[in-house]
Amino acid sequence: MITVLAGGVGAAKFLDGLAAVMPPEEITVIVNTGDDAHFHGLHVSPDVDTVLYTLSGLVDQEHGWGVAGDTFHCLETLRRLGEDSWFQLGDRDIALHLRRTRRLREGATLSLATQELCAALGVGCRILPMTNAPAATRLRTPEGMLWFQEYFVKLGQRPEVLEVDLAEAAAAQPAPGVLESIAETEAVILAPSNPFISIGPILAVEGIREALRNTRAPVAAISPIVGGKALKGPADRMMKSLGLDSSAASVAELYRDFVDLFVIDLEDAALRGEIENKGMPVLVTQTVMSSSNARKDLARTVVDGVRGRT
Amino acid sequence: MITVLAGGVGAAKFLDGLAAVMPPEEITVIVNTGDDAHFHGLHVSPDVDTVLYTLSGLVDQEHGWGVAGDTFHCLETLRRLGEDSWFQLGDRDIALHLRRTRRLREGATLSLATQELCAALGVGCRILPMTNAPAATRLRTPEGMLWFQEYFVKLGQRPEVLEVDLAEAAAAQPAPGVLESIAETEAVILAPSNPFISIGPILAVEGIREALRNTRAPVAAISPIVGGKALKGPADRMMKSLGLDSSAASVAELYRDFVDLFVIDLEDAALRGEIENKGMPVLVTQTVMSSSNARKDLARTVVDGVRGRT
Numbered sequence: 001m002i003t004v005l006a007g008g009v010g011a012a013k014f015l016d017g018l019a020a021v022m023p024p025e026e027i028t029v030i031v032n033t034g035d036d037a038h039f040h041g042l043h044v045s046p047d048v049d050t051v052l053y054t055l056s057g058l059v060d061q062e063h064g065w066g067v068a069g070d071t072f073h074c075l076e077t078l079r080r081l082g083e084d085s086w087f088q089l090g091d092r093d094i095a096l097h098l099r100r101t102r103r104l105r106e107g108a109t110l111s112l113a114t115q116e117l118c119a120a121l122g123v124g125c126r127i128l129p130m131t132n133a134p135a136a137t138r139l140r141t142p143e144g145m146l147w148f149q150e151y152f153v154k155l156g157q158r159p160e161v162l163e164v165d166l167a168e169a170a171a172a173q174p175a176p177g178v179l180e181s182i183a184e185t186e187a188v189i190l191a192p193s194n195p196f197i198s199i200g201p202i203l204a205v206e207g208i209r210e211a212l213r214n215t216r217a218p219v220a221a222i223s224p225i226v227g228g229k230a231l232k233g234p235a236d237r238m239m240k241s242l243g244l245d246s247s248a249a250s251v252a253e254l255y256r257d258f259v260d261l262f263v264i265d266l267e268d269a270a271l272r273g274e275i276e277n278k279g280m281p282v283l284v285t286q287t288v289m290s291s292s293n294a295r296k297d298l299a300r301t302v303v304d305g306v307r308g309r310t
Numbered sequence: 311m312i313t314v315l316a317g318g319v320g321a322a323k324f325l326d327g328l329a330a331v332m333p334p335e336e337i338t339v340i341v342n343t344g345d346d347a348h349f350h351g352l353h354v355s356p357d358v359d360t361v362l363y364t365l366s367g368l369v370d371q372e373h374g375w376g377v378a379g380d381t382f383h384c385l386e387t388l389r390r391l392g393e394d395s396w397f398q399l400g401d402r403d404i405a406l407h408l409r410r411t412r413r414l415r416e417g418a419t420l421s422l423a424t425q426e427l428c429a430a431l432g433v434g435c436r437i438l439p440m441t442n443a444p445a446a447t448r449l450r451t452p453e454g455m456l457w458f459q460e461y462f463v464k465l466g467q468r469p470e471v472l473e474v475d476l477a478e479a480a481a482a483q484p485a486p487g488v489l490e491s492i493a494e495t496e497a498v499i500l501a502p503s504n505p506f507i508s509i510g511p512i513l514a515v516e517g518i519r520e521a522l523r524n525t526r527a528p529v530a531a532i533s534p535i536v537g538g539k540a541l542k543g544p545a546d547r548m549m550k551s552l553g554l555d556s557s558a559a560s561v562a563e564l565y566r567d568f569v570d571l572f573v574i575d576l577e578d579a580a581l582r583g584e585i586e587n588k589g590m591p592v593l594v595t596q597t598v599m600s601s602s603n604a605r606k607d608l609a610r611t612v613v614d615g616v617r618g619r620t
Contacts, residue, residue: 041412071383077405081430091401095387102351120391 002303003028003185003217007198008035008047009064009232010224010289011191012054015125017295018189019055022303024124028181030208032193033110033129034137034169034201035148039087040078042097043104046149047198048114048129049096056121058092064232067092086154111175128181130202133172137201138165148197157234160241164196166204174205182211187306190221192287194235195254196242212258218309220261220302222287223248227267231288249274256280260309263287263302281309312613313338313495313527317508318345318357319374319542320534320599321501322364325435327605328499329365332613334434338491340518342503343420343439344447344479344511345458349397350388352407353414356459357508358424358439359406366431368402374542377402396464421485438491440512443482447511448475458507467544470551474506476514484515492521497616500531502597504545505564506552522568528619530571530612532597533558537577541598559584566590570619573597573612591619 002022004015006029018027032047046065053059053067060068070090079085089097096117103113109132118127137148141159151159182188193199203209212219225248230236236246244250248264252275255262262280264271265287272282283305289295312332314325316339328337342357356375363369363377370376380400389395399407406427413423419442428437447458451469461469492498503509513519522529535558540546546556554560562572562585572590574581575597582592593615599605 040408041415042408067387071381071401073381073401074384074405074408077377077402078408081405081409081427083405083409091381091383091404092387094401094404095384095391095393098350098352098384098388099391099393105351117391 001026001028001185003030003181003188004191005030005188005193005199005202006047006051006191007032007193008050011047011193011198012050012059012064013289013295014191014222014299015051016054017289017292017297017299018303019125020292020296021300024055025126027125028177028185029125029127030130030178030181030202031127032198032201033131034135034166034197035152036136037087037147037149039089040083041101042089042094043101044087044089044097045100045110045114045129048127049093051127052096052117052121052123055123055125058121066090087149088153109175111177126177126181128177129175130178130205130208131169131172132175135169135172135201135205137169137197139163139197140165152197157237161196161234161238162241164200164242166201169201169204170206172205174208178205179207179211182208182215182217185215185217187217187303187310188212188215188219189302189306190219190255190259192222192224192231194224194230194233194238195251196235196238209258218260218306219258220263220283220306220309221251221255221259222263222298222302223251223265223268225251226265226288247271252278252280261306263305311336311338311495313340313491313498314501315340315498315503315509315512316357316361316501317342317503318360321357321503321508322360322369322374323599323605324501324532324609325361326364327599327602327607327609328613329435330602330606331610334365335436337435338487338495339435339437340440340488340491340512341437342508342511343441344445344476344507345462346446347397347457347459349399350393351411352399352404353411354397354399354407355410355420355424355439358437359403361437362406362427362431362433365433365435368431376400397459398463419485421487436487436491438487439485440488440515440518441479441482442485445479445482445511445515447479447507449473449507450475467547471506471544471548472551474510474552476511479511479514480516482515484518488515489517489521492518492525492527495525495527497527497613497620498522498525498529499612499616500529500565500569502532502534502541504534504540504543504548505561506545506548519568528570528616529568530573530593530616530619531561531565531569532573532608532612533561533575533578535561536575536598557581562588562590571616573615
């Protein structure tokens with residue numbers, strides 16, 4: 001059994017590789033829900049969706065999110081009706097949100113609605129939202145406090161992030177199975193996701209960081225920063241605006257209290273000493289997942305590496 | 311001012327003609343909501359939608375309902391997720407349902423949500439749902455009690471209708487403006503809609519039939535039965551299974567207590583005497599709306615005819 005903490009696109013690619021090199025049924029994924037939001041009355045859970053679409057093979061490979069070949073006729077009509085349309089919702093994508101929203105209104109938890117979607121889409125991994133409670137991430141910026149999706153999509157990640165407000169996540173209880181899946185697993189892997197807005201909200205949920213510190217399973221983390229740059233998204237700029245160096249070593253520092261193996265890219269091999277000096281063993285490998293084989297290779301290498309820490 | 315009682319496709323065509331021959335702002339439409347239903351958590355109001363799509367020019371001319379050129383990617387995906395998909399919902403159509411459903415959940419009445427949709431779609435007529443309360447029509451058939459859409463769409467109108475249950479409509483209050491629009495108008499016109507499942511539910515709502523009896527405005531009704539057949543839908547078969555002759559004269563009989571002018575097609579000219587013997591003046595004209603001009607001609611003829619009854 002392997003437990004993975006996951007954000008969106010980078011995590012989904014890693015999981016895609018992982019599910020190809022071990023039985024999906026042995027993988028539990030704890031997914032960030034800090035960027036969940038409501039659009040047009042629909043409960044959208046972007047990181048869960050990206051993981052579901054990727055693992056079911058439906059994903060739009062070019063964007064890394066959404067459904068391949070999707071159309072936007074509903075959204076265009078909503079715009080015509082005067083509705084906000086800055087959040088991209090494809091017609092096929094909306095089906096999934098309708099299904100989830102209906103189940104939530106019927107009283108199902110997000111956990112159960114997600115489990116049902118896994119079954120409907122033939123996804124073998126166990127996907128757990130980090131919490132079933134509201135846990136919206138907010139960002140303090142020079143333009144004021146913003147909801148995650150306002151910052152990320154509406155404003156295209158342009159505002160400088162001065163603070164990440166995870167108060168809602170900190171007040172939320174983990175979803176059923178989350179703490180157990182950390183305590184009773186063979187290994188935990190933090191996927192290469194943004195440490196502030198993807199992994200950070202998961203760690204903020206009550207008891208999760210402590211469970212990671214206390215688990216007897218080894219914990220590995222894969223740096224989302226390669227050569228000082230985020231492979232996708234604003235992690236590098238956020239690190240700077242939050243007062244850190246944009247480097248894999250800074251990410252390692254954020255996880256120092258519970259990570260047993262830190263995975264960096266070949267390009268960052270020179271950082272090995274700096275990170276090991278923090279007391280964290282380092283695994284240097286190709287972390288950029290530019291092909292299906294690269295995803296599998298990374299998954300295999302990290303699993304082997306973290307198992308070796310037992 | 312003209313007030314029209316309306317069901318779906320036939321009514322929408324008539325209204326299209328009417329709005330072309332008089333200022334739309336002078337037209338109030340009271341629309342059947344007995345076939346409203348929930349699909350995938352969306353509040354769908356089929357007759358209101360057909361009127362909105364027709365008057366906004368968006369309608370699929372071939373079917374008479376839905377949006378021209380619409381796609382069904384969302385519905386296909388819902389089917390893939392294991393959801394019922396017998397009720398056709400196009401991607402563009404879903405936008406309207408999302409907007410309505412959101413507003414209803416926010417506490418808006420169906421009247422207000424409809425008024426907002428009119429504004430967003432540039433529809434000048436005043437569209438009033440018959441009631442803001444639930445008023446679901448049910449049908450007793452050999453296959454048991456069916457909700458309207460189960461009978462109409464899921465089972466393709468095949469079961470024999472033994473009884474039309476309008477108990478919910480009978481317990482519902484009319485929406486604001488409905489009774490006033492009957493009492494204070496220049497004329498009332500019953501569009502050529504099914505008397506049992508389109509006009510019937512409107513007449514069943516508390517106070518509406520009485521308002522039609524009491525208004526000083528003349529009331530005209532256009533027969534939806536021509537040559538013994540329904541132009542669209544199951545009205546003719548329903549008349550028989552409910553123990554009536556399938557003829558315009560039978561429809562006239564149903565409205566005898568409040569109609570001042572009954573409009574029949576040229577094809578039914580021979581029925582004039584029979585209907586006039588019931589005490590209802592008859593207008594014989596071309597009622598089949600096979601072209602845009604035919605819609606306008608019918609509207610002009612009926613408006614002139616009913617105004618002449620004042």
